[in-house]
Amino acid sequence: xxxxxxxxxxxxxxxxxxxxxxxxxxxxxxxxxxxxxxxxxxxxxxxxxxxxxxxxxxxxxxxxxxxxxxxxxxxxxxxxxxxxxxxxxxxxxxxxxxxxxxxxxxxxxxxxxxxxxxxxxxxxxxxxxxxxxxxxxxxxxxxxxxxxxxxx
Numbered sequence: 001x002x003x004x005x006x007x008x009x010x011x012x013x014x015x016x017x018x019x020x021x022x023x024x025x026x027x028x029x030x031x032x033x034x035x036x037x038x039x040x041x042x043x044x045x046x047x048x049x050x051x052x053x054x055x056x057x058x059x060x061x062x063x064x065x066x067x068x069x070x071x072x073x074x075x076x077x078x079x080x081x082x083x084x085x086x087x088x089x090x091x092x093x094x095x096x097x098x099x100x101x102x103x104x105x106x107x108x109x110x111x112x113x114x115x116x117x118x119x120x121x122x123x124x125x126x127x128x129x130x131x132x133x134x135x136x137x138x139x140x141x142x143x144x145x146x147x148x149x150x151x152x
Contacts, residue, residue, distance in 0.1 A: 004106030006073055011101040014069045015076060018043040020139035029125070029143045033057030038141050040067075051137065053128065056081065063124050065131040074107040076100055078131050080121065085110035096121055 006014070019040040030036045035054035041047070049069050056062025061081030068074050077099040079085070085093045087109050096118075097110040113121065117134050120126030125143070132140050 004073075004101075004104060004108075006069075006101065006103065008101075008103035011069075011073070011075060011103065014047065014049075014073075015067070015101065016136055017047060019049050019135065019137045021137070021141040023141075027141050027143050029053070030055050032060060040137060043138075051132070051135070051141070063127075065128055067135045067137075074099065074101065076131075076135055077107055078113065078118070078127070079110075080124070080127065
């Protein structure tokens with residue numbers, strides 16, 4: 001969960017910064033109840049990021065994709081298949097929804113998912129690709145193809 005210590009301009013700059021997967025290894029997409037932290041770095045190598053990928057244990061449709069900066073600051077989080085979210089103003093946002101960093105609130109605000117940016121919400125792998133594009137991850141991690149097919 002984000003601490004909300006960034007100014008909005010700094011958070012926006014971090015979010016839109018070009019990011020690269022640094023390891024180069026093929027990854028195994030998380031199975032039921034598992035999560036994965038994927039290290040990323042800015043194109044100039046001055047900033048580090050983490051891409052979190054996690055799946056629900058009981059609710060198999062629950063999937064979370066999150067981009068963090070500076071280890072703890074959640075910049076963007078996409079939640080599929082989980083519960084609705086109640087915002088600080090008491091409005092409720094259904095599922096799926098996206099959390100985008102907001103100064104003073106961190107990741108506490110959720111919004112409707114922009115379908116023009118996430119047109120494949122029923123495909124968790126396609127949605128991960130869309131999420132990485134949304135976060136400007138231009139050199140993306142690669143997942144074992146056969147494993148992708150077996151993890152559903």
